[in-house]
Amino acid sequence: MTIARFKDLCVDVGSPSEMAAFWGRALGLTTPTDNPNVLVGDVPEKTVWMCKVPEPKTVKNRVHLDVVTGAVEDLERMGAAVHTPASEEQRWTVLTDPEGGEFCGFVRETVPAYRLMELIVDSADPEAQARWWAGVVGGDVNSRPGRPYRWLENVPGMPFKYWVFVPVPEPKTVKNRVHWDVTASALQPVLDAGATLLRPKDDEIGWHVCADPEGNEFCVFLPPEAS
Template sequence: MATRLVQINMKARNDSALGGFWAEALGWGVSSEEPGVTNLEPEGFVYPDPVAVCIDLVVSSEPKTVKNRVHVDLATTSAAHQAQVVARLTDLGATPADVGQGDVPWTVLADPEGNEFCVLEPRAIYRDTGPIAAVVVDCADPRAMAQFWGQATDWILHEVTDRQAVLRSAKGVGPYLEFVRTPDEKTGWNRVHLDVRPYPGDDLEAEATRLSALGATVIDLGQDDIPWKVLADPEGNEFCLLTPA
């Protein structure tokens, strides 16, 4: 049994408008499975496929008050391309963001609702990832996160140090999943979180039990009518365990 990262869930005051920004930013298509939810995936994509980690934007009235602990890094192919991407996203409504990054070769921006993301300088490792180079999670202990997420999913661990842990789909395609050490403490619910999904034929309850044995905590939302499970990893980062598919 195993799961794989299939999408990130991002809360939004206006899911349709924010979805429009990210669709333009990534060059992806837009759909909606129900009111208050906007779904983004590449054109012609057959879900789920590790070639892309999709984005679900879900309407929420809760304001954003702190830096997100989960964000995306966008890939570029040259210095000129990086400048072009930054200029285009700024025209779409992105703004410069200061998260204490200092003098770095990448550019930190915020989308129209303040969600931070990075436009990276060209790096060889991200040459075949698609527009999203990596999904990045702030953490206190990358080694502990590597141990949990390496067992929770079938993604392959590529690097682990005291500073970061890097995983990627076992098929060697799509974006990386990176856990980066930061001094920030988690406060409140993550407005952006990971969604993982078991494979067809797996049992949702058994998978939730397995993840709990690895160190996850089941979170009770007081809702009996949702088909998925809400858990938190050993550092308290919420994630959803979706139905097998």
Template sequence: MVSEQLRRVTHPMAQFDGLAIDVSDVEAQAEFWRVALGGRVREDGDGQLRVVPGPGRPGREIMRLREVERPGPDDARVHVDLRLPGEEPHGLVAAGARLVRSPGPDPWFVLADPEGNQFCAFGASDGRSPGMFELVVKCADPYGLARWWAAVLGGEVEEEGEAASVAGAPDFPWDYMVFDPVPGINQYRGRVHWHLVGREREPFALLQAGATVMAEPARTRPWWVLADPEGNRFCVSPPPTG
């Protein structure tokens, strides 16, 4: 019998396929995240812009810019963590970021992109490469949600005090998917979600595992919009044909 660990590596329910963020000024946000991620801006087939990986960056490090007339409120329910090339975020501020908070008891900067979406930036240390290194999801039950996403994407759950993370998931482009406990999570809103590519044309396995349907595919949006057990939105496209 195939071990559970091997099954997660060889047969995850879906593959991670990058992030998406609701924005009002697509071009400005694309340029900012191009600088922040060290990537390139590319136009999708439907005319939308996305930031795709630059040289040496993981293939699934994608940021889709989803144009909406009025982006909803954002409480950083989902945010990214970056490593800086130096000790200060001068390059990000020059590109349009706003400093929200300097390091204090927590040893990282909190910044906001030009439309106010917050993210964290860590000063250079230990010779590790700059760039994005983890995706953070605020939640009520970090261990339960980490186990759920490890079952979906593969990888192993790691304990981090009150938080939990998933590491080693196939196709996940960063070191960790972190689940951070916060009180009153139902009051938190966000503009960032993520995309998956399913193993089947319809997400039966995800629904059976506990996902819920927020929207079925439509002519202009050929993917499912689902929510995980704590209501975090994600999109699932069918596997490529041919």
């Protein structure tokens, strides 16, 4: 039995309108007429919020998106820049968005309307991270023999196929510029599972800000009667 459900994604940005325009094209999402700073799809879980923050990007994104594209040049025309080209050893291209945030482009012959393929999280212990999040939001933990990364799939409500945890040597040093939100019937089970409460709901925000065991921020939304 899970204690929370995947809700949506959030991206910290300096210019919400510019970044919404870019990511809308890159992901195949649209902006509603009443809010140009959010992207929406055919289900609520595909929502991506552009959250304006004062601080600029200073380190490599510890959380990033992998997207499907027909050609890397298509992403460049949208405003992306190539950081590391694909090679025989690396089947994907590392790019940066208009504000320098890293993401990866996977070239495919068939490109779906919704182009977010997976969410990638840098981790000190991918096995522990994958199993912790499986305990919170459900899904199956999978691996490949001899490969150090782990991934979740079949997560209820998650609108992309894979949630991948990859090993990195560097520790987390700053707030993630990409994070996810969850809904839950109560906050305490999330905390009992091992999350840390960073900021409780208050007069300024209508959600609780938490961190997972490796410090990755996520927000917990509760029903009104439980808030």
